[in-house]
Amino acid sequence: MPPKSTSIQQNKKPDPQEVPIIFQRYRTELQNLAQKIGEIESEMDEHALVLSTLKPLKRSDPTRTCYRLIGGTLVKRNVLEVIPNLETNFNGIKEVLESLVKNYKNKENEFELWRKEMGVQVSFKKYIIQL
Structure with a gap:
């Protein structure tokens, strides 16, 4: 995570040696958030699939036995x-996903502001940071 006292808050530019480190911290944090978003989306898709399978059974055979894995049991x-439990879990997962996406967008905006303020240009071909 980039230090809380970045130049955006203090209007003080970091040493040139610190710029690549801060840059990499931002990139790593964004990658971690994106990975977590992918995991949560996958979990949400699984819940949606199970719900779409069980909802027709609610009308036709509501007492039908089903098995649910809870904490390894x-x-x-x-x-x-x-x-009802699946719907509650699905809604909770959806809220977490929305929160993570919001965090990702905020962090991405913060990164872009920092990058522009520092005058950092990235060559994606070679992934070289230029000041």
Whole structure:
């Protein structure tokens, strides 16, 4: 994570040796957020798939047995018991995803402001930082 006392807040430019380090910290943090967003999206897709499979059964066979893995333990339930829990989890995952996306956008904007303020130009062909 970039230091909290970046030049944006203090109007003081860091040493030229610190610029690549701060740059890499921003890049790493953005990559970590993007990876976490991907994981959460995958989990949300799994929940959506299970819900789309179980919802038709709610009308046709609500007492049908289904199994749910909770903390490494397989639990026997019926469709009516599982659907509300899955919907709650799905909504919670959705909120977390929205929060992570918001954090990513904020961090990306902060990075761009810092980059422009420092006059950092990136050559993507060679990934060279130029001051």
